[in-house]
Amino acid sequence: MEALVIGAGPAGLMAAEVLAGQGARVVVAEAMPTPARKFLMAGKSGLNLTRDEAWELFVTRYGGAAPGLRPPPEYLKNGEIRPQEVMAWARGLGVELFTGSTGRVFPVGMKASPLLRAWLARLAAMGVELRARWRWTGFLGEGWRFEVPDGIEVLAPRTVVLALGGASWPRLGSDAAWVPWLVGRGVAVAPFRPANMGFRVTWSAQMARHFGQAVKGVALHVAGRVGRGEWVVTAQGIEGGGIYEVSAAMRDGAEAFVDLAPDLDAGELARRLARAPSKLSVGNRLRRVLGDPVRAALLMEWGQPLPAEPERLAMRAKALRLRHDGPMGIERAISSAGGIAAESLTDALELKALPGVFAAGEMLDWEAPTGGYLLTGCLATGRLAGQGAAAYLAAARR
Numbered sequence: 001m002e003a004l005v006i007g008a009g010p011a012g013l014m015a016a017e018v019l020a021g022q023g024a025r026v027v028v029a030e031a032m033p034t035p036a037r038k039f040l041m042a043g044k045s046g047l048n049l050t051r052d053e054a055w056e057l058f059v060t061r062y063g064g065a066a067p068g069l070r071p072p073p074e075y076l077k078n079g080e081i082r083p084q085e086v087m088a089w090a091r092g093l094g095v096e097l098f099t100g101s102t103g104r105v106f107p108v109g110m111k112a113s114p115l116l117r118a119w120l121a122r123l124a125a126m127g128v129e130l131r132a133r134w135r136w137t138g139f140l141g142e143g144w145r146f147e148v149p150d151g152i153e154v155l156a157p158r159t160v161v162l163a164l165g166g167a168s169w170p171r172l173g174s175d176a177a178w179v180p181w182l183v184g185r186g187v188a189v190a191p192f193r194p195a196n197m198g199f200r201v202t203w204s205a206q207m208a209r210h211f212g213q214a215v216k217g218v219a220l221h222v223a224g225r226v227g228r229g230e231w232v233v234t235a236q237g238i239e240g241g242g243i244y245e246v247s248a249a250m251r252d253g254a255e256a257f258v259d260l261a262p263d264l265d266a267g268e269l270a271r272r273l274a275r276a277p278s279k280l281s282v283g284n285r286l287r288r289v290l291g292d293p294v295r296a297a298l299l300m301e302w303g304q305p306l307p308a309e310p311e312r313l314a315m316r317a318k319a320l321r322l323r324h325d326g327p328m329g330i331e332r333a334i335s336s337a338g339g340i341a342a343e344s345l346t347d348a349l350e351l352k353a354l355p356g357v358f359a360a361g362e363m364l365d366w367e368a369p370t371g372g373y374l375l376t377g378c379l380a381t382g383r384l385a386g387q388g389a390a391a392y393l394a395a396a397r398r
Contacts, residue, residue: 001027003389004144004157006136008035009173010375011361011382012163013119018386019161020126024393027157028123029134029146030173036116037172038165042334042375043112050086051372052103055079061373063366073342073366075349080387081380083372089379093118104372136164138181158396159356159389163382166336166362167192174336174362186353188341195367196334196374197247198239199324207301211235213294215242219262220322222246223254228262233294237324244334244370247327256322258302260295270314282306290317335374337367348388349381356392360385 005016008030019026028035042048051058059079062072081089087097087105095115096108107115120130135147143154165174179189210233220227220242229242243250250256261269269289276285286296299306299316302323307313330336340359344352349364351357360381368374 001025001155001157002393003027003159003161004029004155005161005163006144007163007165007173007361008032008130008132009163009165009361009378010036010039011378011385012161013123014379014382015161015163015358015360015386015389016123016128017119017126018383019390019393020123020128022390022394024390026128027155028128028130029136030130030132031135032173033132035120035130035132036112038169038174039375040112040116041169041172043110043115046106046110047112047115048104048106048370048372048375049090049097050083050105050376052083052087052099052105055082058083058373058376062368062377073364075342075345075347075364075384076366076377076380078384079380080384081376083376086376086379090115093122102371136178139185159393160358161382161385161389162357162359162363163361163385164363166339167330168194168333168336168362170331178363182340182351182354187351188344190338190341190365192330192336192338193251194327194330194333195248195251195337196244196370197251197330197332198234198243198328199237199247199250200326200328201237201324203233203235204301207233207297208235210294210297214240215294215298217262217292218242218295219259220246220256221259221319222256223249225249233298237328238322239328241370248337248367248369250322250324251327256324258298258320258322260290260299260317260320266311266314266318269317270310273310273313286317334370335362335367337365339363339365341365346388348391349385350388350392356389356396358385358389358392 003019003024003026005012005028008028016026016028062076099105133149137145137147140154143156146153164178167176214230214232216230227242227245229245231240231242272289287293290296302320303316340363349358361378368377
């Protein structure tokens with residue numbers, strides 16, 4: 001066997017495409033019954049492929065750009081695939097795209113399945129063989145041991161690309177079972193932590209009526225970053241795109257503050273509070289001025305004791321401390337931080353401890369917010385690892 005790719009998510013399929021495009025005979029081994037399950041799940045609410053913005057800004061979102069977080073790793077800063085290239089690649093599969101008002105890029109049909117079907121068809125036409133229900137279970141000597149439907153198979157490929165995912169949503173296939181096998185071969189792996197996750201909140205009984213409701217029209221201020229996306233109040237806490245955008249800094253200890261009226265300055269908000277009829281209860285006055293019962297409820301929940309003076313109450317509403325009990329577990333996080341450390345990799349994403357073995361996607365120690373950054377990073381590292389494996393294979397043939 002020439003080239004083996006383990007894992008049929010976006011990173012693995014991109015690596016397989018690159019290898020096959022350079023003439024390699026490629027087998028893709030996937031533990032699950034069907035490929036790209038997490039990719040399909042992400043596409044249920046609208047597949048956000050990438051973000052149409054300048055690369056100089058785009059790349060700052062990798063590795064955590066907030067103060068105290070790691071800078072983007074070099075293999076992502078190099079820009080192996082940039083937003084415009086992701087869009088061109090998707091259009092090359094016959095998928096029409098549109099760009100939303102925030103720069104997020106989606107298929108016109110909003111679904112992941114048509115793109116995946118077209119991609120798998122192209123890979124099959126290139127000679128890529130997909131083997132489902134092939135679960136890698138470690139090494140057997142120098143061979144790669146798999147549990148397969150008929151028993152055990154041991155493969156000896158000339159080059160391997162690992163694209164096994166991180167540790168989030170393990171029921172979809174990314175269970176991080178590979179960690180001890182690679183550590184045992186001398187590969188450094190940073191501990192996994194949740195990324196793009198919600199936060200637990202112990203609510204008062206008064207908040208129960210708002211469970212399931214979206215928080216709109218607010219701004220989250222965390223470690224110098226401002227997020228304006230929506231998020232949701234749930235019985236367990238808070239989650240959603242607006243939270244995920246700043247979740248890395250929150251997870252790492254940065255305080256978060258909510259501006260409940262980001263389009264008003266404090267003076268104007270105070271004047272509106274002062275003009276509200278005094279006969280109204282505090283809650284009704286806040287609902288009238290803020291124009292949203294959920295925002296008013298958050299101020300009542302997190303802002304106690306509420307100041308009586310309109311000026312001080314306005315300041316409280318403009319910088320409301322978000323009180324939480326820590327991040328939710330990694331099993332429900334959109335993605336994970338941690339993974340194979342950069343010092344264990346060459347510039348081509350080859351494992352220094354295992355010549356001829358490359359790694360891509362969420363196995364690597366990087367993180368990015370949702371909004372197209374995460375998927376673009378997986379495609380980029382998949383292409384880079386595929387190119388490295390193809391070059392290794394070409395040298396081996398010579």
